[in-house]
Amino acid sequence: MSHLSRIRRRLPRLSSTQAAAMAVVGVLCAVSVLTGLTGHTGTATATLAVLVGVTLTAVLLMFRRLAGAQRAGLAAQRDLRTTVEEMQRRLVAAVERERLTAGDRHLELAEAIARVKQVTDRKAASAQVLGLPREFEATVQLFQGFVPRAPMPSSGDFALNPTDLLELLHLIRVRQPRLVLELGSGTSSVWIAYVLEQAGGRLISLDHDIEYATRTRAVLAAHGLTDVAEVRHAPLTPVTIDDRDYPWYDPEALADLHDVDFVLIDGPPAATGPDARYPALHVIEKRLAERATLVFDDAGRKDEQAAIAAWTERYEGLTRESEILGRHAVLSFVRPPAMAVAPS
Numbered sequence: 567m568s569h570l571s572r573i574r575r576r577l578p579r580l581s582s583t584q585a586a587a588m589a590v591v592g593v594l595c596a597v598s599v600l601t602g603l604t605g606h607t608g609t610a611t612a613t614l615a616v617l618v619g620v621t622l623t624a625v626l627l628m629f630r631r632l633a634g635a636q637r638a639g640l641a642a643q644r645d646l647r648t649t650v651e652e653m654q655r656r657l658v659a660a661v662e663r664e665r666l667t668a669g670d671r672h673l674e675l676a677e678a679i680a681r682v683k684q685v686t687d688r689k690a691a692s693a694q695v696l697g698l699p700r701e702f703e704a705t706v707q708l709f710q711g712f713v714p715r716a717p718m719p720s721s722g723d724f725a726l727n728p729t730d731l732l733e734l735l736h737l738i739r740v741r742q743p744r745l746v747l748e749l750g751s752g753t754s755s756v757w758i759a760y761v762l763e764q765a766g767g768r769l770i771s772l773d774h775d776i777e778y779a780t781r782t783r784a785v786l787a788a789h790g791l792t793d794v795a796e797v798r799h800a801p802l803t804p805v806t807i808d809d810r811d812y813p814w815y816d817p818e819a820l821a822d823l824h825d826v827d828f829v830l831i832d833g834p835p836a837a838t839g840p841d842a843r844y845p846a847l848h849v850i851e852k853r854l855a856e857r858a859t860l861v862f863d864d865a866g867r868k869d870e871q872a873a874i875a876a877w878t879e880r881y882e883g884l885t886r887e888s889e890i891l892g893r894h895a896v897l898s899f900v901r902p903p904a905m906a907v908a909p910s
């Protein structure tokens with residue numbers, strides 16, 4: 567590589583305008599030096615003046631360019647700062663939104679946990695203190711009475727629990743009813759049918775829900791109890807008492823019954839409406855025998871307590887007995903002579 571090309575490579579690259587300006591300055595310098603040396607002082611001074619003018623113009627142009635570049639740099643800096651600030655604002659807003667949502671979720675979660683804990687604590691306490699040992703003892707006693715011919719359906723939840731069943735079956739054994747009417751079929755229907763099979767007697771069970779009626783029928787069939795027990799589907803229809811309509815089992819389903827001497831009132835479910843079971847006595851009273859026992863489940867509930875109070879006030883001959891076990895009320899009915907039912 568030649569010496570000249572090495573120098574060219576080290577020099578900063580010049581634009582064609584810059585190279586031309588440098589050439590002009592170089593020529594002017596050379597002219598000024600030569601004219602000075604050869605004694606043409608006037609030409610040398612004029613050339614020098616042009617050289618100074620050209621140099622000053624170049625410096626001025628350079629300053630203008632620098633000022634322009636500085637202005638552009640400042641504008642770019644301002645734009646950048648605006649963009650960064652906007653991004654910061656968005657980020658803070660997003661974080662704040664997330665924080666609030668997380669706070670809400672946390673609050674909801676904490677409330678849900680507290681609710682669940684309250685319920686489970688209550689259930690656990692009642693199951694421990696009262697429930698489990700008692701229900702276990704009752705279950706053992708229930709199965710000592712029979713050897714079921716098929717798996718027994720579960721008790722508890724919507725069905726009577728073992729303590730209630732135990733007392734119910736005991737009452738049926740002791741009172742030996744001929745015709746038992748059950749309002750609300752299910753597990754209890756199977757147990758009652760087994761007792762009636764041993765003791766003699768029949769069961770008619772009403773269910774407002776075709777699905778549960780069918781299910782209970784199937785279980786009774788599996789246990790070979792269809793000669794003893796019959797499930798009737800009785801959809802809820804308005805029953806009017808004192809100008810108020812209550813949805814209750816269609817009374818037509820009971821039209822052929824008389825001398826019912828034992829009743830289990832375990833339906834319709836409370837979810838079907840307020841005072842759901844209140845119409846029972848009003849409708850079945852004329853179907854009862856001269857003496858009958860009524861077992862009213864869920865007697866601790868407000869609507870059921872109100873129904874018992876209203877019945878015992880309204881129906882002469884209806885009294886509440888003291889119960890041994892369970893959450894039901896036992897009522898005994900003795901028909902007053904004034905209310906004798908005309909033979910059909």
Ligand SMILES: C[S@@+](CC[C@H](N)C(=O)[O-])C[C@H]1O[C@@H](n2cnc3c(N)ncnc32)[C@H](O)[C@@H]1O
Binds near residue numbers: 724774
């Ligand atoms: C309290 S339940 C009757 C229970 C029945 N006496 C027993 O002890 O097995 C009253 C009515 O609720 C309905 N039922 C039964 N089990 C249910 C369930 N798991 N969920 C909703 N309704 C149910 C049926 O129509 C039944 O006639």
